[in-house]
Every structure is written in structure tokens, then in C-alpha cells.
Amino acid sequence: MRTIDPGKHAARRDAILAAARSCFARKGFHQTSTAAICAQAGMSPGNLFHYFPTKQAIIAAIVDQEGGETAAYFAGVQASDDAYGTLLDFMDLVLALAADADFAGLTLEIAAEAMRDTDIAARVARNDAVLRAGVQALLESAAARGQVDAALDPAQTAGWIAALIDGIFNRVAVDPHYAPPAQRASLHLLLARFLRPALA
């Protein structure tokens, strides 16, 4: 019986996901074959099957990987003393990710797939709930410190910030002149006007 090295297995799995992300971002889920993913990852179809039984399983793993990264990000920043500054930092990270055409393309592809596949939709919904909870916690912490208007409903406000984040990724697809990093100042202005306590 062959023994499995868990570290090696995880590394190989990550390499497959990285290869698949690159293929999916360029051609979309349904125009990418598992053969193309194998070629990109430099492995045989038989070997790929040890890690992921289907292409759908690879898509699901990519969505879950993004969810894990979002959860880790928010777990790492919730203790901040400057919750509003932390929120702005997060939005700057979103702009940086949107400037990566592969990342933006994959994000749109996942949203479109969620409309058609209930398993992907459930995983995407879980990730989205994690993101909104993380933003909501920052908003509540900022409101407690007087950095954000306490009259704003934190859950609904977090929903609008999530919509803005989605919208930033969409802009990359629909407006060829959209340069995410150049949006930073106007995004901070929008957030300040929307979130800051009204001047007395």
C-alpha cells in the first residue's frame, strides 16, 4: 500500500487549484477542460483524479479557498483600535485585487456560476456571509469609537459595502478605462460621506 505524504498532497492540491484558477480566469469554467488544467499543472488526468474527481469539485475548492482567505483576513484585523482605518485598508486591498485581471475575471465567473449551480451558490453564500460579518464587526467597532455614524444599521450598511466591492470587480469587466488604484481617493470620499457621523 502506498503511503501519502500529507504535506506533499496539500502542495500538489494547491498547485492544481492555481493552474485551474489561471485557466478558468482566461476561458471560463465551461470552456476549460480538465485536460487543459492538467496541462497547465503539468500532471496526467489520472493523477488529477486522485485530488479532484470532477471539474465541478475544482470550482468548489477554489470558492472554498477564497472563503478561507476572507475568514483569515477578518480574523486578523478585528482587534484593531482603528476600525475605520482597517475598513479603508480592506477596501484598498479590494482595489488591488480588482487590478489583477485574472482575479477579477474569476470573481465574475464564480458569481455567474452561482446563479446556475446550487452547490456553488451555497458555497458562495457562505463566503459572502463571512465577508459581510467581518465588515459588520468593523462597522460596529468603528461606531462604538465614534468613527462611524451609530444611527446606520450595521448589517444593512455592510450589505451595501459588499455591493460596492462586487461593483468594483464588475467595473473592470465593463469599463476598459477603469483603473482600480486610481479610484482610491473617490472611494474614501464616498465611504466618508456615507459612513462618518454627521457634523453636529
Added chain:
Amino acid sequence: MRTIDPGKHAARRDAILAAARSCFARKGFHQTSTAAICAQAGMSPGNLFHYFPTKQAIIAAIVDQEGGETAAYFAGVQASDDAYGTLLDFMDLVLALAADADFAGLTLEIAAEAMRDTDIAARVARNDAVLRAGVQALLESAAARGQVDAALDPAQTAGWIAALIDGIFNRVAVDPHYAPPAQRASLHLLLARFLRPALA
């Protein structure tokens, strides 16, 4: 030689586009065959070919149709005396369209396709420019009447409103509890805080 009745031709073309929209919204572009569109439209593949040579031509026509509707909408509202109220009406229409799962699904599908197909991307960019120009004209008219803070850059602000619109359609895909019409009050609040002149 057969003569073509232009009215009949246009009606048949519209019926094909409606059938294709419904197929694409449910299964996506690449998982929909032209045979499925023919079945939905109740016509033969040979007949479909008289109207659209390829599936890609149908997708392009759907995108152009949406662009035409956007242009007609803004052409009809620019003379309004209450530009801010007109903008809110438009955002209410967006919420109504987002509540239509087929419309929302097709919107996401088109954005994802624009990342992969340069012809679709050019058509989507044209539509997006029409939408942003329409919103910008409303913002400028509202600013001239003191309804919107004249210090806000109208083009950049229109870009953020376009991002919000994109985000609303995305929310439908990623949050199963998102009910667009229930967002109306908080959307109006966000827009008021973002856009209204600061109180002196």
C-alpha cells in the same frame, strides 16, 4: 425571389432574442446550444440561421438590445426638473430588474463573457458609457439645482453609482437572503448621504 416583410422579420428576431435570453439566463452562454434556443423559440435551426449566423451573434444582439433600452430610458428622462428624484426613480428600476432572477443572471453572464470576448467587451463598454453618461447628466442637472453637492466630480460619482448598480445585480447571486425591493430605503439613504450638499 421571396420578399421579406420587415415588420414580421423584426418580430421574429425579437422572439428569438427573448427565447435566447431565457435559455442563457438559466444555463449560461456556453451550456446553451443553438438547438435549445430553436426549441424555446419554436423554430428550425435552418430558419434561425436566417436571423443570426452564430450563437455569438445572438449574445451580441442581446447586449446591443440592452444598450438601446438604456439609451432610450435616459433620453426620456433628461428633461426632468427634479433630476435627483429621477435618479432615485432609476435606482428603483434597477432594484426591480435585479428582483427578476433571469435578468440578474443574464447581467452577470454578460459581465463574465466581457472578460473573455473582446467583441462582447466592446459592446458592453459602449452600453456602460451610455449608462454613465446618463447618470452623469442627471448628477450635473441635480447639482445645478442644488440637489447634489456641486463639489463632487460628476464623472467619478457616476462611476460609483454604476458600480453600485453592478453590485446590486451581484448581491442576487451571492446572498440568498437579498431581496432587492427591501433595499430601497437604505439605498436612498446611502445616496442621500453620498450625494446631497453638506448642511451648512
